Amino acid sequence: MAAKLRLLSAVCALVAAVIVVWQTNPVARPGVDPVQLRSTSAPMSDVSTTIKWPVIETVNPTPFDSCKDIPYDVIQRLGLAFTPPEPQNGLRxxxxxxxYQMSVESxxxxxxxxxxxADAVELDIDGHRAAQYWIMKPTDWNxxxxxxxxxxxxxxYGVLQQSVFYSPVYTPDDVDCLQTNLDRAHQLVPYYKF
Incomplete structure (x- = not known):
C-alpha cells in the first residue's frame, strides 16, 4: 500500500512539473514574433490618454477658515461668543x-x-453676490x-455659507432667522475672504 502511495505521489509531482513548464514556456504560435519589452525616455505625448495636459494647479484647500481668520474680539462684540467658537469638520x-447658533463654512x-x-432669493450684501434661503421652513410640527x-x-474659490439655526423648544425668544442672518452677514463681510 505504501508503494502505491509513493507511486501516486510521484505521478502527481510529474504532472504538476509538466504543467508548470508548459505554462512558463508556451508553445510559440507560427507567424507571431515574440514580444520585446524595451524602456525609452520618449515622451508619451503622441499617445492618447485620459489625462489632460497641462495639469491645472490645485486650489488652496483652506482659502478661508472663519475660526482662525475672524478676530475673537469681533465675535465677542457681535455676541457670538456665548461659548468659544468651535472648529468642526472641514472649514466649518x-x-x-x-x-441661537451660527456657523460659517467655506x-x-x-x-x-x-x-x-430653487427657492433662493439672490441679493447684494455690501457689494458681494449672495443668496438667502431656508434649509427647513418653519412649520407647526417643527x-x-x-x-x-x-x-x-x-x-x-467656490462658496462661503453662513447659517443661523435654533430650536424653538430651547429658545425662549423666537429668532427672526432670515433677518438675524442678514444682519450678521453685513457685520461679518469685512472679515470674509472672497
Missing part, C-alpha cells in the same frame, strides 16, 4: 449666541450655482426640530 466654525469643491436651491436659514456668498 460654529458660534454660539445663547439663544467650500472649494462646490460652486455658488450648485449650492442654491417645534421639536431646528429652524435653519442660510446665506451663500459667491467667492473666487
Amino acid at each position: 466654525c460654529q458660534y454660539d449666541a445663547g439663544n 467650500f472649494v469643491w462646490r460652486t455658488y450655482e450648485q449650492t442654491l436651491p 417645534n421639536r426640530w431646528w429652524v435653519t436659514c442660510m446665506i451663500a456668498f459667491k467667492t473666487s
Whole structure:
C-alpha cells in the first residue's frame, strides 16, 4: 500500500512539473514574433490618454477658515461668543449666541450655482453676490426640530455659507432667522475672504 502511495505521489509531482513548464514556456504560435519589452525616455505625448495636459494647479484647500481668520474680539462684540467658537469638520466654525447658533463654512469643491436651491432669493450684501434661503421652513410640527436659514456668498474659490439655526423648544425668544442672518452677514463681510 505504501508503494502505491509513493507511486501516486510521484505521478502527481510529474504532472504538476509538466504543467508548470508548459505554462512558463508556451508553445510559440507560427507567424507571431515574440514580444520585446524595451524602456525609452520618449515622451508619451503622441499617445492618447485620459489625462489632460497641462495639469491645472490645485486650489488652496483652506482659502478661508472663519475660526482662525475672524478676530475673537469681533465675535465677542457681535455676541457670538456665548461659548468659544468651535472648529468642526472641514472649514466649518460654529458660534454660539445663547439663544441661537451660527456657523460659517467655506467650500472649494462646490460652486455658488450648485449650492442654491430653487427657492433662493439672490441679493447684494455690501457689494458681494449672495443668496438667502431656508434649509427647513418653519412649520407647526417643527417645534421639536431646528429652524435653519442660510446665506451663500459667491467667492473666487467656490462658496462661503453662513447659517443661523435654533430650536424653538430651547429658545425662549423666537429668532427672526432670515433677518438675524442678514444682519450678521453685513457685520461679518469685512472679515470674509472672497
